[in-house]
C-alpha cells in the first residue's frame with residue numbers, strides 16, 4: 552500500500568482490518584459442496600457480518616447467488632437495503648409489535664414467535680394491502696426465542712389463518728450442536744415431526760431451516776431445505792477436527808509507531824504486570840481495548856512481526872499495546888499482525904479465543920468501529 556492510499560483508506564493511524572473476500576468466496580463454495588443442490592443458503596451477516604462488514608460481505612455473497620441473508624434486527628436489515636441489497640433478508644431477532652412498519656417499507660422478512668407480533672404484522676399488512684412474509688421460530692430446546700414446541704402446532708395453525716401473512720419459513724436453532732449429538736438429533740427429529748403434522752393438516756411452509764455452521768458440518772439430516780451458516784463463512788471452525796477446508800477472512804494489522812531500548816528489570820505498562828528480563832527493545836503498537844482487542848489478552852497473546860511470534864508485554868491499554876521484541880531488529884513502520892498470517896506463522900481468532908476462554912465469534916465481532924475495514928480485492932468500502 553502506498554502512503555497516500557493508506558491515509559485515504561485507513562486514516563493517519565496505521566491500524567486496520569483486512570477482509571479477504573476471495574477467502575469468503577472460497578468458504579461459501581465449500582458450504583455449497585457440503586449441502587445438496589436442493590438446499591439453499593441463508594447467510595448470517597448479523598453484527599456487521601461478524602465484524603467483517605455487512606455491506607461488502609453481503610454484496611459478494613449476493614454476487615455468488617446466495618438465496619437469503621439473515622440479520623439480528625430491522626436496523627441491520629435497513630442498512631443493507633440502503634446499500635442496495637435486494638436479496639430477501641430475514642430478521643432473526645424480535646421486534647416489539649409497535650415497530651413493524653419498516654418491514655413493509657423495506658421489504659424485510661420478520662421472525663415471529665408470539666401471537667401478538669403475528670397480529671401486529673397482519674394488521675399493518677391489511678392496512679398497506681400487502682402480504683407480509685414471516686418465518687416462525689420454534690423452540691425445540693435452545694431455550695431462548697421461539698414458540699414453545701408443545702404449543703407451536705396450534706399457534707402456527709392460528710397464524711396461518713391471518714390472510715395478510717404468508718408463513719414463508721419455519722425454523723429452529725441448536726444450543727449444543729458442538730457438544731451434544733443426541734440432543735441435537737432429537738431436536739431435528741421433533742422439528743421434522745412438527746412440519747409433517749402441519750403438512751398433514753394442510754399447512755405447507757416452503758422454507759424449513761435449522762442448521763447453523765456446526766449443523767451443516769456434522770448433521771446432514773439437519774440441512775432440510777435451507778441452512779444458516781455464519782461462522783464458517785468467515786473461515787472460522789466451530790470445533791477442531793472438522794472436515795472442511797476453510798480460509799480465514801479477517802486479518803487485524805497495525806504498525807510499530809515507537810521503539811525504545813529498556814534496561815533489565817523495568818516495569819512496563821499499567822500496573823507493571825511485566826518486567827523486562829534483560830536489556831531489551833520494547834515496541835509500541837497503536838491498538839488497544841478501545842478497538843475491541845481484549846484487555847484480558849495482556850501478557851498472553853502473541854503478535855507477528857516479520858513472520859516471528861512475540862508475546863504482548865504488560866497490560867493492553869485503551870489505545871496501545873507493548874511488545875518486548877528482545878534484540879530483534881524491529882523499527883518504526885514495521886507491520887505487526889494480531890490476527891492473520893505472516894511467513895509460516897498464523898494467529899487465528901480461535902487462538903485468541905482459547906487464551907481467554909471465549910469463542911472466536913466474540914473476538915471477531917468485538918473488533919470495533921474505530922478500526923477501518925479494507926477490502927483489497929474490491930477497492931475500499
Ligand SMILES: *Cc1c(COP(=O)(O)O)cnc(C)c1O
Pocket residue numbers: 595597643724762763764765779780781782783789
Ligand atoms: C447466528 C445464528 C446462526 C449462525 O450460527 P453459526 O454458528 O455462526 O453458524 C444461525 N442461526 C441463528 C438463529 C443465529 O442467530
